[in-house]
Amino acid sequence: MNRSAGRRQAPVRGELTAExxxxxxxxxxxxxxxxxxxxxxxxxxxxxxxxxxGRREALAAGLAEALSIVVTGLTAVGVLAVAVASHxxxxxxxxxxxxxxxxxxxxxxxxxxxxxxxxxxRVPWPPAGAFGSSPTxxxxxxxxxxxxxxxxxxxxxxxxx
Numbered sequence: 265m266n267r268s269a270g271r272r273q274a275p276v277r278g279e280l281t282a283e284x285x286x287x288x289x290x291x292x293x294x295x296x297x298x299x300x301x302x303x304x305x306x307x308x309x310x311x312x313x314x315x316x317x318g319r320r321e322a323l324a325a326g327l328a329e330a331l332s333i334v335v336t337g338l339t340a341v342g343v344l345a346v347a348v349a350s351h352x353x354x355x356x357x358x359x360x361x362x363x364x365x366x367x368x369x370x371x372x373x374x375x376x377x378x379x380x381x382x383x384x385x386r387v388p389w390p391p392a393g394a395f396g397s398s399p400t401x402x403x404x405x406x407x408x409x410x411x412x413x414x415x416x417x418x419x420x421x422x423x424x425x
Contacts, residue, residue, distance in 0.1 A: 273317050280310035336372040343368045 287294065287303045294300040347364045350356035 273314065273321075276310060276314045276317060280307070280314055283307045283310050332372075332376060336369065336376075339372070340365060340368045 283303070283306050287300075287307055290303075291300075294303050344361070344365050347356060347361040351358055351361050
């Protein structure tokens with residue numbers, strides 16, 4: 265969703281930037297000929313369109329997050345309903361009921377914290393200048409000194425960097 269938002273906003277950002285540059289470069293002439301209101305109206309129009317696109321993308325992201333939360337909650341409720349029914353039938357210990365509920369929430373939490381493959385591909389890898397820092401300038405020594413690739417760990421993880 266983020267890449268498509270950038271594709272939709274890029275032409276509008278370009279238009280707004282072009283209008284701003286044009287107004288700033290031609291400000292004295294615009295004032296002299298009384299055309300500043302028309303130029304400012306074009307800038308405001310591009311700014312309104314960009315703001316509208318931003319609000320639309322924020323709404324879509326919010327709805328996606330809300331849907332994720334609803335699915336998580338409904339799944340936890342469903343697991344609890346089945347676990348409680350098993351506990352009532354004396355097939356499941358009450359400690360395992362709580363364990364199943366927490367395991368359900370933890371599984372969604374572990375997945376929701378990770379960035380999407382598109383977001384993780386934005387991390388520059390290898391770091392800038394990594395290959396030029398080897399003593400001989402050769403590739404094998406540079407690879408040995410590369411820091412580990414960033415990973416996604418939950419906030420409570422002991423492996424969190």
